[in-house]
Amino acid sequence: MSITVQVLFVLLGLVAVGSAALVVTNTNLVHAALWLVVSLGAVAGVFLLLAAEFVAWVQVLIYVGAVVVLLLFALMLTRAPTGPQPELSTRRALPAAVVAVLVAALLGTTVVAGFSGATIDLRNGEVGSAEVAGASLFRTWVLPFEVLSVLLLAALVGAIVLSRLRSTELSGGGPAIAGQAPDNSEGGAD
Amino acid sequence: MPLWWPLLLAALLFSIGAYGVLARRNAVLVLMGVELMLNAANINLVAFDAYLRDALHSGQIFALFVIVVAAAEIGLALAIVLLVFRTHGHIEVDRLRALADRDEAPEEVRR
Numbered sequence: 001m002s003i004t005v006q007v008l009f010v011l012l013g014l015v016a017v018g019s020a021a022l023v024v025t026n027t028n029l030v031h032a033a034l035w036l037v038v039s040l041g042a043v044a045g046v047f048l049l050l051a052a053e054f055v056a057w058v059q060v061l062i063y064v065g066a067v068v069v070l071l072l073f074a075l076m077l078t079r080a081p082t083g084p085q086p087e088l089s090t091r092r093a094l095p096a097a098v099v100a101v102l103v104a105a106l107l108g109t110t111v112v113a114g115f116s117g118a119t120i121d122l123r124n125g126e127v128g129s130a131e132v133a134g135a136s137l138f139r140t141w142v143l144p145f146e147v148l149s150v151l152l153l154a155a156l157v158g159a160i161v162l163s164r165l166r167s168t169e170l171s172g173g174g175p176a177i178a179g180q181a182p183d184n185s186e187g188g189a190d
Numbered sequence: 191m192p193l194w195w196p197l198l199l200a201a202l203l204f205s206i207g208a209y210g211v212l213a214r215r216n217a218v219l220v221l222m223g224v225e226l227m228l229n230a231a232n233i234n235l236v237a238f239d240a241y242l243r244d245a246l247h248s249g250q251i252f253a254l255f256v257i258v259v260a261a262a263e264i265g266l267a268l269a270i271v272l273l274v275f276r277t278h279g280h281i282e283v284d285r286l287r288a289l290a291d292r293d294e295a296p297e298e299v300r301r
Contacts, residue, residue, distance in 0.1 A: 013199040020226050024210035043229050052236045052250045067264050074218050074268045078275045089213045096212030104205035111197035118193040120241045128250045136247040155262035162269040
């Protein structure tokens with residue numbers, strides 16, 4: 001049982017890391033978004049293995065279901081080209097890779113050195129099902145939950161206000177509108 | 191399962207996301223890197239929840255909160271990205287050098 005969990009965890013971790021690397025290196029925008037689905041799905045599997053059942057399903061619903069669809073919509077609305085784009089990474093790609101490798105080395109050695117003796121005992125633990133998570137959420141953590149609903153409402157209102165701004169309001173009126181209007185069509189045609 | 195397995199996975203995912211944020215040119219791809227980093231944080235929270243056997247499940251609940259905040263963040267960020275696309279005609283982050291309101295935008299920014 002335990003060995004099955006460990007093998008599954010290693011496989012899911014490899015899938016998550018590999019597809020995440022494809023997300024950040026793929027030259028095709030839509031393929032990057034689709035590899036993100038694979039990576040987030042593998043992370044949901046990791047949550048399941050760590051006895052966080054409800055979190056795993058929320059991850060599938062919100063991340064794989066909603067966030068990736070939103071990202072695909074954004075790619076579509078910004079007229080992202082569907083073919084491979086060789087210039088998707090900036091000139092800072094090499095320093096960025098160095099920074100990423102350093103972050104991975106630092107964090108990795110820290111956690112391995114700090115928690116090398118600790119093991120997670122999953123046999124007798126409580127599975128974080130919807131019932132358990134709901135009881136904990138609405139008994140102990142109900143105030144942060146309500147605050148979070150206010151935050152979501154504020155984000156919703158903000159997103160609506162931002163997307164309803166007219167171009168006249170954006171440029172403050174005057175001759176700047178005439179200067180900007182052709183730029184829009186020009187950029188769209190690219 | 192050793193505790194450092196999920197922690198190492200989270201560290202790797204975080205660094206991959208950091209690379210995506212730093213190196214990508216398209217703003218939507220930068221947001222994908224942010225999502226990977228938030229997921230790495232969630233793996234840490236859930237792993238420590240399982241390790242500490244928290245009776246209140248604070249790790250899992252906080253992971254849920256992070257997911258909700260990430261959803262709010264992605265909604266707002268995509269609204270901003272679409273606004274930038276409408277005003278500038280592109281969403282390449284290294285060509286967006288001026289975000290402030292001004293009457294005369296530099297020629298490089300407007301093109």
